[in-house]
Every structure is written in structure tokens, then in C-alpha cells.
Amino acid sequence: xIGSQPRPESSQGGVVQAVIQNIxxxxxxxxxxxxxxxGLSLIFGVxxxxxxxxxxxxxxxxxxxxxxxSLWAIETVATPLITFPFLFLFGILTYYLIIHKTLRExxxxxxxxTVGLMTFLRAVAQLLWKASPRAISxxxxxxxxxxxxxxxxxxxxxxxVVSVAVIYLFSLFLNHTWQGRAIRAASDDLDAASLxxxxxxxxxxxxxxxxTAITAIAGGMLMxxxxxxxxxxxxxxxxxxxxxxxxxxxxxxxxxxSGVIVGIAESLAxxxxxxxxxxxxxxxxxxxxxxxxxxxxxxxx
Amino acid sequence: xxxMLVVENLNAGYxxxxxxxxxxxxxxxxxxxxxxxxxxxxKSTLLKNVSGLLNGYSGKIRFTEQNIESLPAxxxxxxxISYVPExxxxxxxxxxxxxxxxxxxxxxxEIKKGILNEIYELFPVLKDRARQFARTLSGGExxxxxxxxxxxxxxxxxxxxEPSLGLAPNLVDSIYERLKALKERGLTILxxxxxxxxxxxxxxxGYVLENGSIVMEGSGKDLAVSEHIKRHYLGx
Numbered sequence: 001x002i003g004s005q006p007r008p009e010s011s012q013g014g015v016v017q018a019v020i021q022n023i024x025x026x027x028x029x030x031x032x033x034x035x036x037x038x039g040l041s042l043i044f045g046v047x048x049x050x051x052x053x054x055x056x057x058x059x060x061x062x063x064x065x066x067x068x069x070s071l072w073a074i075e076t077v078a079t080p081l082i083t084f085p086f087l088f089l090f091g092i093l094t095y096y097l098i099i100h101k102t103l104r105e106x107x108x109x110x111x112x113x114t115v116g117l118m119t120f121l122r123a124v125a126q127l128l129w130k131a132s133p134r135a136i137s138x139x140x141x142x143x144x145x146x147x148x149x150x151x152x153x154x155x156x157x158x159x160x161v162v163s164v165a166v167i168y169l170f171s172l173f174l175n176h177t178w179q180g181r182a183i184r185a186a187s188d189d190l191d192a193a194s195l196x197x198x199x200x201x202x203x204x205x206x207x208x209x210x211x212t213a214i215t216a217i218a219g220g221m222l223m224x225x226x227x228x229x230x231x232x233x234x235x236x237x238x239x240x241x242x243x244x245x246x247x248x249x250x251x252x253x254x255x256x257x258s259g260v261i262v263g264i265a266e267s268l269a270x271x272x273x274x275x276x277x278x279x280x281x282x283x284x285x286x287x288x289x290x291x292x293x294x295x296x297x298x299x300x301x
Numbered sequence: 302x303x304x305m306l307v308v309e310n311l312n313a314g315y316x317x318x319x320x321x322x323x324x325x326x327x328x329x330x331x332x333x334x335x336x337x338x339x340x341x342x343x344k345s346t347l348l349k350n351v352s353g354l355l356n357g358y359s360g361k362i363r364f365t366e367q368n369i370e371s372l373p374a375x376x377x378x379x380x381x382i383s384y385v386p387e388x389x390x391x392x393x394x395x396x397x398x399x400x401x402x403x404x405x406x407x408x409x410x411e412i413k414k415g416i417l418n419e420i421y422e423l424f425p426v427l428k429d430r431a432r433q434f435a436r437t438l439s440g441g442e443x444x445x446x447x448x449x450x451x452x453x454x455x456x457x458x459x460x461x462x463e464p465s466l467g468l469a470p471n472l473v474d475s476i477y478e479r480l481k482a483l484k485e486r487g488l489t490i491l492x493x494x495x496x497x498x499x500x501x502x503x504x505x506x507g508y509v510l511e512n513g514s515i516v517m518e519g520s521g522k523d524l525a526v527s528e529h530i531k532r533h534y535l536g537x
């Protein structure tokens with residue numbers, strides 16, 4: 001009976017199902033990528049600094065999550081409660097000690113300094129946690145649930161929901177609080193913002209601190225279903241550049257949509273073509289966007 | 302009369318390019334003072350130095366007895382000096398209301414006390430446009446918003462840089478009507494203008510700045526009838 005089922009139809013149905021399954025997985029990953037990108041966009045939008053170390057902040061956050069989870073037995077999903085304030089302080093310190101001094105320097109120097117920070121963080125991670133990958137042993141969000149023919153990992157689903165919720169909270173912060181509005185004002189016109197009584201130094205430090213602290217949440221969520229190794233930061237960094245280029249500046253909704261586009265593209269390439277093709281597809285999008293729409297799909301002028 | 306702002310022998314410029322040479326001016330409490338002069342004379346440079354956006358080479362700037370020549374802009378603003386720069390310098394991607402809120406950043410109590418309603422009474426068009434992005438306003442509306450934003454914190458001194466620049470004559474009239482209303486409330490105003498006619502008629506006193514130096518000083522009326530001003534500025 002089973003053997004007599006018409007094969008072509010079933011394999012066609014199988015392809016459709018696989019595509020949809022990959023779209024679901026990609027959408028969930030895309031939401032986490034969007035959260036990472038929000039941090040990058042906050043820093044780039046306000047002080048015009050491309051932070052090449054951004055992905056390595058994600059990597060460091062993942063290790064902190066690993067520590068919090070394995071040393072203190074804190075539930076992985078709850079680790080951002082500890083890692084967020086810690087990375088916020090880390091970001092503020094990084095700003096005052098390193099970034100602030102380069103503000104009036106040439107672009108090349110700013111790139112060199114953040115690339116330097118990137119390799120520094122990677123070396124620290126190698127020293128502290130060794131080169132072998134680390135993963136957490138247990139999280140409450142394990143297992144899967146099934147909707148129709150599709151299987152959804154509980155951990156990824158939770159991560160996506162948390163990511164979108166955090167992005168929403170951040171847009172509320174930027175639009176409805178004095179400090180949030182000060183960040184937007186400084187990114188619109190720095191001199192005019194100082195004329196309003198806004199200290200640019202503190203606003204920059206705040207934006208850098210928050211942009212960094214966001215990676216604590218992303219890192220915590222990623223650890224519920226991924227392992228971490230010292231070299232994986234670059235991948236997140238480049239992914240978030242790509243998503244930011246696609247979205248353009250000053251649009252949180254655009255970041256979510258772009259994150260999902262990149263997540264789906266990556267997932268489809270990996271699932272339907274070749275696992276090694278995922279970066280290729282992502283960078284193709286990156287290059288196409290820079291070529292055809294340098295301000296991004298949703299960015300302001 | 303009580304001195305509010307005193308600039309003494311200010312030398313200043315951009316980088317190594319000197320613009321102002323030994324400039325001294327004084328603004329008393331409740332006074333409207335105009336600085337007129339041709340393009341490139343250093344009028345904006347003077348205001349930028351007072352506001353803290355630029356720091357001069359030498360000289361003193363005092364605001365109500367306090368030395369402010371080396372303070373950064375945000376600290377000067379917190380002392381009660383509001384500077385409306387040339388072209389308004391609004392926050393284009395923020396709404397009209399948000400721009401006004403930013404104006405009260407260092408004096409948030411005023412928002413609770415309902416200053417926005419007072420502002421909307423004076424500039425009704427801003428109330429209609431409250432939810433629009435500042436970048437969507439017309440030139441005249443932008444200038445109104447810039448002036449209004451400079452007022453929200455209830456400054457002791459407001460400095461206006463070319464409020465009539467690039468506006469059609471009827472809009473210039475309407476801007477100056479609003480400025481007169483502010484003057485009648487006793488606000489101290491330091492005004493930089495190329496529109497000499499309006500500036501001299503509106504102000505109590507004026508300075509003429511040419512090539513980075515003050516060349517004349519006097520009451521608005523006296524300056525308006527002087528031969529030098531008539532010939533070079535009013536085209537009479």
C-alpha cells in the first residue's frame with residue numbers, strides 16, 4: 001500500500017513542505033538577527049561608527065550566558081537579566097576608553113580600532129574558554145511542537161518572540177522617553193542637540209552601552225539552541241551589516257523585515273541548496289543592495 | 302540696567318582662520334540688540350562662540366556674572382541661553398511636537414506647566430502640524446518651529462541667527478510680528494540679521510560688524526539715520 005503511492009506528487013509536496021519549513025526556520029532566525037542589528041544600528045545611526053566588534057559582543061554574550069548557566073545554574077532564558085546590565089557597563093566603558101578618543105579621527109582609524117577590539121575579544125575568549133565549542137546542558141525551552149506538517153523548535157520560537165518584543169520595547173524607549181529622544185535628536189543633528197542642552201558625550205555613551213547590551217539578550221537567546229566558539233562573532237557582525245544595509249537607517253520595522261528576509265534566504269540556501277552556500281547568498285544580497293539601493297529598502301533619506 | 306551678556310575683546314575663528322578681532326558687545330536685561338553687517342563679517346561666528354558651539358582664541362564672555370567662554374554648548378544652554386541657529390537646524394526625523402519637547406530638554410518642568418499650549422497660541426500652525434515630521438514643513442513653518450523650540454525652555458536670553466533668511470516678504474512680516482510679541486513679554490533678544498531694515502526697526506540697540514570688528518554702535522533709530530548705514534545697508 002505504502003509503496004504504491006505515486007512518487008512524483010509526493011516528492012513535489014515534499015519540496016513545498018521543505019521550502020515552507022525552511023521559511024519558518026529562517027523567519028525565526030531572522031528575528032534574532034534583527035535584534036543583533038538593532039544594536040549595530042543604534043551605534044552607527046548616532047555616532048556614525050561602524051562597529052566591527054559588534055558580532056564579537058554577541059559571541060562574548062553567549063559565553064557569559066554559558067557561564068551564568070553552567071556555573072550558577074541560572075536558566076538560560078533568564079541570563080540576560082544578569083548579562084544585560086553587565087554588557088551595558090562594558091559598552092559604556094568601551095565608549096569612554098576607546099571609541100570617544102577616535103570620534104574626531106579619520107574613518108580608517110575608527111575601523112582599525114573596532115577591528116582591533118574584535119580580535120582582542122576573540123583572543124580573550126580563546127584564553128578564557130579555549131577554542132572548543134561550548135554549549136549549555138539544559139534550558140526550559142527545549143523540545144519541539146508541531147503545527148500541521150511543520151515542526152517548530154521551542155527554543156527558536158521563544159527566541160524569535162523575545163527578540164521582536166525587545167525590539168518593540170526599544171522603539172518605545174526611543175520614541176517616548178527623554179533619553180531615547182535625545183539619542184534620536186543627536187543622530188539627526190548633533191550640534192542642534194547640544195543646543196538643546198543634551199550632552200553628546202553621555203548620549204553617545206548611552207547609545208553605545210545600549211547597542212552593546214542588546215547583544216546580551218540576543219546571545220542569551222542564541223545559546224538556547226546553539227553552541228558558541230571564539231570565532232563565530234564575525235559571522236554575526238557581517239550578517240548584521242548586511243541586514244542594516246538592507247533596512248537603511250532609522251527604521252525599526254525595516255530592521256525586522258530585513259532580518260527576516262536575510263534569515264529566510266540563509267535558511268533556504270542551507271536547506272535547499274548546500275549548507276555552505278548560506279554566506280554566499282547573504283553576501284550576494286549585501287552586494288546587490290549596496291549596488292541598487294544604497295540607502296536600503298526602508299531607510300530615510 | 303542690569304547687564305545680562307557681556308562679550309569682551311573676543312578673538313575667534315574657525316580652526317586657524319581668524320574671523321573676529323577684539324569684538325566687545327553688551328546686552329542688558331530686557332533689551333533687544335541687533336548685530337548687522339554684510340555676509341561673512343562674522344555675525345554667526347559671534348553667536349556660535351557665545352552659544353559654546355565654538356570656543357574662541359581669547360577674550361571673555363560673561364552671562365549674568367558667570368564666565369562661559371570655555372563652556373560646551375549643552376552647559377551654556379542649561380544656564381538659560383537659547384540659540385536659534387541659521388536655517389533653524391530642526392530635527393528632521395522627529396515630529397513638530399518632539400522638536401518642541403527637545404527644546405525643553407533641560408527645563409522639563411515647563412512642559413508640565415503647559416508651556417506647549419502657550420507656544421501653540423503664539424504659533425497656531427505648529428499645533429495643526431504637531432504630529433508631522435519637521436522635514437515636511439514649509440520654509441516659514443520651519444523657521445516658526447525653530448523660534449518656538451528656542452522658547453520652550455523659557456530662556457533668559459534668546460539669540461536668533463538670521464530669522465528672516467530665505468523667506469518671502471509676507472513671511473518675514475509674520476515672523477517679526479511673533480518676535481514683537483516675545484519682545485513685549487520682556488524677553489531679552491540678541492538678533493543677527495542681514496535684513497537691516499527690519500532689524501533696526503525692531504531692536505533697541507544695534508552693533509555694526511564689518512570684517513570681524515565692531516565699527517558702529519548705537520540705538521536702532523540712530524543707526525537707521527546714519528549716513529554709513531543708509532549708504533551701505535539700506536541702499537538709500
